[in-house]
Amino acid sequence: MRLNIGGVMSVKHSTQNKILDAAQTLFAETGFTDTSLRQITSMAEVNLASVNYHFGSKKELIQAVLQRYLVVLMPRLDQEFTRLLAVQQPNSLSQVLSVFVKPLLELNKVHQNGARIFLQLLGRGYTDVQGHLRWFFNHHYGRVLDKLVLLVQQACPDLPPSELFWRLHFSLGTVVFTMASNEALAEIAEADFNEKVDIEGVILRLLPYLSAAIAAPVATVTQLSHTAPAMASEGR
Amino acid sequence: MRLNIGGVMSVKHSTQNKILDAAQTLFAETGFTDTSLRQITSMAEVNLASVNYHFGSKKELIQAVLQRYLVVLMPRLDQEFTRLLAVQQPNSLSQVLSVFVKPLLELNKVHQNGARIFLQLLGRGYTDVQGHLRWFFNHHYGRVLDKLVLLVQQACPDLPPSELFWRLHFSLGTVVFTMASNEALAEIAEADFNEKVDIEGVILRLLPYLSAAIAAPVATVTQLSHTAPAMASEGR
DNA sequence: GCATGTTTGAAATGTACGTTTGAATTTAAA
DNA sequence: TTTAAATTCAAACGTACATTTCAAACATGC
Numbered sequence: 347m348r349l350n351i352g353g354v355m356s357v358k359h360s361t362q363n364k365i366l367d368a369a370q371t372l373f374a375e376t377g378f379t380d381t382s383l384r385q386i387t388s389m390a391e392v393n394l395a396s397v398n399y400h401f402g403s404k405k406e407l408i409q410a411v412l413q414r415y416l417v418v419l420m421p422r423l424d425q426e427f428t429r430l431l432a433v434q435q436p437n438s439l440s441q442v443l444s445v446f447v448k449p450l451l452e453l454n455k456v457h458q459n460g461a462r463i464f465l466q467l468l469g470r471g472y473t474d475v476q477g478h479l480r481w482f483f484n485h486h487y488g489r490v491l492d493k494l495v496l497l498v499q500q501a502c503p504d505l506p507p508s509e510l511f512w513r514l515h516f517s518l519g520t521v522v523f524t525m526a527s528n529e530a531l532a533e534i535a536e537a538d539f540n541e542k543v544d545i546e547g548v549i550l551r552l553l554p555y556l557s558a559a560i561a562a563p564v565a566t567v568t569q570l571s572h573t574a575p576a577m578a579s580e581g582r
Numbered sequence: 583m584r585l586n587i588g589g590v591m592s593v594k595h596s597t598q599n600k601i602l603d604a605a606q607t608l609f610a611e612t613g614f615t616d617t618s619l620r621q622i623t624s625m626a627e628v629n630l631a632s633v634n635y636h637f638g639s640k641k642e643l644i645q646a647v648l649q650r651y652l653v654v655l656m657p658r659l660d661q662e663f664t665r666l667l668a669v670q671q672p673n674s675l676s677q678v679l680s681v682f683v684k685p686l687l688e689l690n691k692v693h694q695n696g697a698r699i700f701l702q703l704l705g706r707g708y709t710d711v712q713g714h715l716r717w718f719f720n721h722h723y724g725r726v727l728d729k730l731v732l733l734v735q736q737a738c739p740d741l742p743p744s745e746l747f748w749r750l751h752f753s754l755g756t757v758v759f760t761m762a763s764n765e766a767l768a769e770i771a772e773a774d775f776n777e778k779v780d781i782e783g784v785i786l787r788l789l790p791y792l793s794a795a796i797a798a799p800v801a802t803v804t805q806l807s808h809t810a811p812a813m814a815s816e817g818r
Numbered sequence: 819g820c821a822t823g824t825t826t827g828a829a830a831t832g833t834a835c836g837t838t839t840g841a842a843t844t845t846a847a848a
Numbered sequence: 849t850t851t852a853a854a855t856t857c858a859a860a861c862g863t864a865c866a867t868t869t870c871a872a873a874c875a876t877g878c
Contacts, residue, residue: 361825377709379616382865393827398867400825473613473709473762508775512787515767519759520752520795526709531751539744551748554801559756562794565786597855618835629857634837636855 362400364390367457370411374466375529377473378408409482412471415464418456420487422449427493436500440557447549462528462545469526472518502561513560520556524548598636600626603693606647610702611765613709614644645718648707651700654692656723658685663729672736676793683785698764698781705762708754738797749796756792760784 368390372381383404387394401407426445430437453460471479499510524531528548535541543551593599604626608617619640623630637643662681666673689696707715735746760767764784771777779787 383867384865393825394866395828395868396826404866469709473705473759508771508777509787511771511775512767512784513791515763516756516760516788516791519763520756523709523755523759524752527751527755531748535744535747539747541744548748550801551745552752554798555749555752555795558798559791559795562790565790619837620835629855630836631838631858632856640836 361390361392361396364392365397365400365407366411366414369407370414370457370463370467373408373411373470374463377470383407405478408479412464412467412479412482415453415456415460415467416487419449419453419464420490422452424490424493427490427497430497431493436503437497439498439501439561440553442494442497442501443553443556447553450549451546459545461549462525465521465525465545466528469522469524472522473526498560505561505564509564510560513562517556517560520559521552524552597626597628597632600628601633601636601643602647602650605643606650606693606699606703609644609647609706610699613706619643641714644715648700648703648715648718651689651692651696651703652719652723655685655689655700656726658688660726660729663726663733666733667729672739673733675734675737675797676789678730678733678737679789679792683789686785687782695781697785698761701757701761701781702764705758705760708758709762734796741797741800745800746796749798753792753796756795757788760788 365386369381369386372385372389375381383397384394386407387397397404397407401410423446426449430442430445450461450465453464457463471483495510495514498514499505499507502510505513525548528545532543532548535543601622605617605622608621608625611617619633620630622643623633633640633643637646659682662685666678666681686697686701689700693699707719731746731750734750735741735743738746741749761784764781768779768784771779
């Protein structure tokens with residue numbers, strides 16, 4: 347297993363990269379388990395065995411596809427979070443969420459449509475039952491996300507920690523699902539509203555939605571009992 | 583293929599129902615494609631061939647699993663929507679969203695933990711690439727959801743239709759993703775916050791979040807250009 | 819230009835899947 | 849009790865999959 351540095355063939359069109367390019371496209375479209383190595387290698391026009399030769403297994407190929415983007419994105423995000431944490435005044439929620447925009451869109455430099463593809467892959471990673479991906483992600487990048495939680499906590503001091511936990515996961519769901527079904531949604535939007543929406547358009551639509559959602563007033567017991575017959579153990 | 587009405591064996595423990603019960607559990611946990619008929623039939627303690635005998639194919643089994651809940655839920659929702667549409671004053675957004683709570687929780691009468699299982703299945707149906715499910719759903723229940731769109735439109739008259747389209751799908755993502763990963767989330771919540779949360783608790787936490795999100799102020803061009811370098815074609 | 823390590827190629831291996839088959843068994847009506 | 853239909857059962861079928869194998873082709877350093 348060699349890395350082909352300075353070989354006659356450019357790194358861009360090496361077998362490894364042809365595999366990664368085909369894999370990310372098919373993974374984003376169809377999901378990890380529903381994409382076979384045969385589809386990948388035939389789209390990449392390489393031999394079936396080369397996947398196992400270069401990456402070891404399908405599992406490791408999936409991780410390699412994600413790593414291409416994560417090694418660019420996460421340090422950028424970490425840097426932004428650290429910067430925001432350093433300022434004296436706590437940042438507003440929309441300020442905090444806005445720092446995602448640039449680093450995400452810069453993934454387009456990693457690969458054409460990199461931002462869209464990465465977010466779709468992220469969606470697949472969470473909804474396909476890829477246990478190893480959850481571990482992989484938390485193990486490598488858990489620290490970075492802790493900073494995000496801290497920032498949101500500072501922006502919404504009235505939000506109980508458990509409520510914040512749920513709302514951040516609600517928000518993750520919003521993003522991840524939107525990106526997983528991005529293709530279908532964009533098609534409908536164009537057909538019904540004659541509105542061409544790219545990944546940047548979607549991200550910018552998400553920001554005010556998520557800002558308002560995360561900072562929403564916490565429901566009180568009396569409010570809730572108006573709308574539902576029984577109550578969960580709220581006042582613990 | 584017979585229907586076993588009034589036989590000596592109660593309908594509840596008929597082969598068909600044993601299959602449906604095992605299938606819904608495994609489908610909700612692992613997804614449709616990642617659950618094999620062999621897993622289902624061995625959990626249900628029935629013969630492998632009985633799935634194809636009673637349901638025809640795996641595809642039709644998936645639809646039958648969902649139908650058990652949809653035939654109960656959708657008429658109830660339709661009734662609630664129609665009622666709200668009949669009143670003179672437009673309803674508030676939280677009023678509109680609240681009508682989901684009761685019908686959803688009544689799915690617990692269909693089966694133990696029916697509400698949770700149904701919502702998990704719904705999530706799987708949207709994230710697994712089951713094209714036939716999208717068709718099946720729209721074909722049978724598209725009319726009901728049109729009423730929901732109308733209600734939200736009345737509750738948020740300032741929201742442009744295309745923005746409402748996106749926000750409703752964002753919200754669908756929130757719900758669907760939350761339910762798909764409900765198990766993991768509930769575990770973390772209990773470990774980190776010593777907080778036992780059932781499906782009702784999650785639904786009630788979702789309501790204020792979604793209300794605020796859908797009704798969020800629409801970002802203006804000037805607001806957006808502060809947070810991002812380039813602009814999508816917003817003022818179409 | 820030879821030798822060595824790297825990469826590709828075609829074929830085969832073993833496993834798991836959805837589905838089908840046909841005989842055996844159970845059920846319920848006559 | 850007889851009889852015909854409905855259901856269950858074990859086994860097999862054909863297909864698709866990830867992975868392995870090993871020989872051929874290739875590149876690279878001496």
